[in-house]
Amino acid sequence: MADGRSPPARSRDGLGHAARKSWRGALASYRDRRIVSIFFLGLSAGLPLALTGNTLGIWLAREEIDKTTVGLFSIVALSYAIKFLWAPVIDRVGFPLLTRFLGQRRGWTVATQLALMAAIVAMALTDPVENLGLMAIFAVLVAFCSASQDVVIDAYRVELLEEEKIGTGASTYVFGYRIGVLVSTTGALNLVGGVGWSTVYLIMAALVSIGLVTILLSREPEHVVGEESAARERRVRDYLAHRPELSGRRAAILSWLYDAVISPFVDFMTRPQWLVILLFIVFYKLGDSMAGVMTGYFLVELGFSDAEIGNIGKTVGLIATLLGFVIGGWLMAKLGMLWALWICGGVQMLSNLIFAVQASVGYDTGMLAIAFAVENLAGGMGTAAFVAYLSGLCNLAYTATQFALLSAVASLGRTFLAAPAGWLADMVEWVPFFLITTVAALPGLAFLLWITIAHQRAERIRSLSSNEIS
Secondary structure, three states: OOOOOOOOOOOOOOOOOOOOOOHHHHHHHOOOHHHHHHHHHHHHHHHHHHHOOHHHHHHHHHOOOOHHHHHHHHHHHHHHHHHHHOHHHHHHOOOOOHHHHHOHHHHHHHHHHHHHHHHHHHHHOOOOOOOHHHHHHHHHHHHHHHHHHHHHHHHHHHHHOOHHHHHHHHHHHHHHHHHHHHHHHHHHHHHHHHHOHHHHHHHHHHHOHHHHHHHHHOOOOOOOOOHHHHHHHHHHHHHHHOOHHHOHHHHHHHHHHHHHHHHHHHHHHOOOOHHHHHHHHHHOOHHHHHHHHHHHHHHHHHOOOHHHHHHHHHHHHHHHHHHHHHHHHHHHHHHOHHHHHHHHHHHHHHOOHHHHHHHHHOOOHHHHHHHHHHHHHHHHHHHHHHHHHHHHHOOHHHHHHHHHHHHHHHHHHHOOOOOOHHHHHHHOOHHHHHHHHHHOOHHHHHHHHHHHHHHHHHHHHHHHHHHHHO
């Protein structure tokens, strides 16, 4: 992992205030060719998520697969939750041939994208009614390849940019990611009426080539080992050198495992409140995820057509999402990370209530437009603050593995914990269902309260220490 940059000006708990810049300076950053490349890589990374999630749920609903099974299909995204297990391999081991000719990051990116395209094609050629089990297997493969692509692109975008541009790169990547999700949801739903589900999935597979072309036209980032990482590796080698029973090949393997696998975890667990931070990451978007698992099925039951869902989502959703990113970024810059997390988390929680209103109103395209606007605005705000928080937690010496760990932990809410959402929707009506998903967001805010109190206590102690020294 490249960690040659000096440590970032941010707190180790990820709660440092965002740097304030002029609007002109902020806009100038987006003209950087590398930032444009990161946008297209984000688009490529966002495409597969809905193909095993919301879009697939609507496909299965159209085929009259029962709700409980559709809800359980969210487990196919398990790879997003455990991708940190193979992140060190992507970080340190070269991919045969491709790494030799393209470099470590570009080689792995090409490999994951080619495998991803093949897996999506396999889903396209499978009939879920006749081969539901086979469809599940291919969906698992898509999620695995997609999660692996996320790992390498996250490492690539961090290593490619100077420290002062990492924030711009992250926001651009998230925006590209959301565009990719919109393409594979609203775009797919607009197409399906004319060409059918199989052709739609073939088109989505072809669109992954946007990222493939982008990475081939981009350069490999420089890999520089910083002094801290080099010193850690020397200490491990010295330790093994004094133990003859651990010499040779065994010593090389142990040294690699410690540096690539153990050190990132040890580093994270040395910071205060690390367990509470992990619990907060799991629960912060739980309510939103539970509602999202069944939103497609809910709209189908209300009688909305694929084109109505797609058209309204496309026109309203994109604008609302972009506005959400802007508001989230503004809140972080003006109020700091903690206040941004509180405000965005509260808006995100309350946005589930709009679907309870939709359930009460029934089939109404005007109400659907309002619901999509509120949902996407809240989602954009919450995602902007959340990704910035995760980025602030990472030690740049272990960015690939730590970001994979933290984002994987975050995905637990939308996999294991959100999986019973289909069962819940079978047990209750839609209005109480969305009320329950609103309440499900409260544990995340409770852990945020714990983090806030601990952070304020630490700030008071630092302030008192400073006053005593002065």
